[in-house]
Amino acid sequence: MxxxxxxxxxxxxxxxxxxxxxxxxxxxxxxxxxxxxxxxxxxxxxxxxxxxxxxxxxxxxxxxxxxxxxxxxxxxxxxxxxxxxxxxxxxxxxxxxxxxxxxxxxxxxxxxxxxxxxxxxxxxxxxxxxxxxxxxAIAGCTAAAALAVVSPGPGDTVLVGGAGGGVGVFAVQLARLAGARVIGTGSASSAEALQALGAEPVAYGEGLVDRVRALAPAGVTAAMDLHGAETAQAARELGVPDGRITTIAGQIDGITPANGANAAPGAIEEIAGLVAAGQLRxxxxxxxxxxxxxxxxxxxxxxxxxxxxxxxx
Structure with a gap:
């Protein structure tokens, strides 16, 4: 042509x-x-x-x-x-x-x-x-960058805000593949979709801290806020140290934001490989x-x- x-x-x-x-x-x-x-x-x-x-x-x-x-x-x-x-x-x-x-x-x-x-x-x-x-590309790199900030692994309970969104679907599955337990915030209508990704759903909004405490009485150890600032603020209330909290849209003093442009070299190829292998949906x-x-x-x-x-x- x-x-x-x-x-x-x-x-x-x-x-x-x-x-x-x-x-x-x-x-x-x-x-x-x-x-x-x-x-x-x-x-x-x-x-x-x-x-x-x-x-x-x-x-x-x-x-x-x-x-x-x-x-x-x-x-x-x-x-x-x-x-x-x-x-x-x-x-x-x-x-x-x-x-x-x-x-x-x-x-x-x-x-x-x-x-x-x-x-x-x-x-x-x-x-x-x-x-x-x-x-x-964008969602995968952003999720990889968020995971790199909080570094979830076995023994972690990770709170993910906006878990059903474009970045959330990657972040939830990557955290699960790393061995962490994941609690994901979403609307009532998203509960089934979150469970399918491997997250335990919790409704966002007023009372979030209490609902998360009820789900995880032993505590939350890391958090990724993929929507705004509500989940990050809740994580602070739940005792998560700032160094294990990240945001992608909200800016909070003391908390490191994640930017897909800073994803590690090879991160997106790794994600594509997980998709090809049927490990990431x-x-x-x-x-x-x-x-x-x-x-x-x-x-x-x-x-x-x-x-x-x-x-x-």
């Missing part, structure tokens, strides 16, 4: 909510030196996608300007190789992240890049489908064709979906 032909990409012509998203025809991008072009099969949605494009001031903090793409997680097949690239070949299945430009027919990524700068690509293991692979809550991007983002932004929302391209 030549650069003169058109492809689809989701675009913002003005920052804002889902109503500002448009599917546009754009030229097919070309891979330059050190780059690969990926024909995207699926793109996974994350809260950061709509948070960082909600207004121009927030977007500027992430280095985004108009016209701007949307979505970061992608999976697909390499269909063009730039000069000097030997790590990948045409036909390789890959997944990764490309900041705010993944919901498109094609994404060009730097082989030596990062999610935030140039994009990144990893080989998709055999046995992992594109929808699942498209849900891995990635619940796909819903998938939508790209034409229904607004509906998909509205669903994901509601923060009540159990698992990942994926766009099919």
């Amino acid at each position: 030549s650069g003169k032909e058109a492809s689809r990409a989701v675009r913002f012509e003005a920052f804002g909510g889902p109503e500002s998203l448009r599917v546009r025809e754009v030229p097919v991008p070309q891979a330059g030196p050190g780059q690969i072009r990926v024909r995207v099969a699926a793109a996974g949605l994350n809260p950061m996608d709509w948070f960082m494009t909600s207004d121009s001031e927030t977007a500027a903090r992430f280095g985004l300007s108009l016209p701007c793409g949307f979505g970061t997680d992608y999976a697909g097949t390499v269909d063009q190789i730039g000069d000097g690239v030997s790590e990948f070949a045409v036909g390789d299945r890959v997944f990764g992240g490309a900041l705010s430009r993944a919901v498109a027919d094609y994404v060009v990524v730097d082989v030596a890049g990062t999610i935030a700068v140039g994009g990144e690509a990893h080989r998709t293991p055999d046995g992992v489908d594109d929808r699942t692979a498209a849900a891995l 990635v619940p796909i809550a819903a998938s939508f064709p790209v034409e229904e991007i607004q509906t998909a983002v509205e669903l994901q932004a509601g923060r009540h979906v159990h698992g990942k929302v994926v766009i099919d391209l």
Whole structure:
């Protein structure tokens, strides 16, 4: 396919909510030196996608300007190789992240890049489908970073706030694989989904500390707050030391936040390997064709979906 032909990409012509998203025809991008072009099969949605494009001031903090793409997680097949690239070949299945430009027919990524700068690509293991692979990069890296802060293991009881969310489904399972007992906060409707992941469900909101005490009379030893600050504050009340508490959205003095950009090298490949081996399950809550991007983002932004929302391209 030549650069003169058109492809689809989701675009913002003005920052804002889902109503500002448009599917546009754009030229097919070309891979330059050190780059690969990926024909995207699926793109996974994350809260950061709509948070960082909600207004121009927030977007500027992430280095985004108009016209701007949307979505970061992608999976697909390499269909063009730039000069000097030997790590990948045409036909390789890959997944990764490309900041705010993944919901498109094609994404060009730097082989030596990062999610935030140039994009990144990893080989998709055999046995992992594109929808699942498209849900891995942001949530998997963020969960891995959170686990690295609190370092759960056998003998630990870990309180996970927002356990049924996109990052939570990874964090719960990774903590369980590390040998820890996991208590996960969620709504009443999420209890079954949390149990399926290996967590003991507890309702969030007023009275959380008392409910956790009743579930774990011997105490909680670590906590990951994957939603805001409520779980982290509860963990403090339960006697968890600050060094074994982390947040990904709330900022609390004395508590180390987890950032997926700081995940250990190889963390996402390790997670993909666990998925391929059937040891880690990635619940796909819903998938939508790209034409229904607004509906998909509205669903994901509601923060009540159990698992990942994926766009099919």
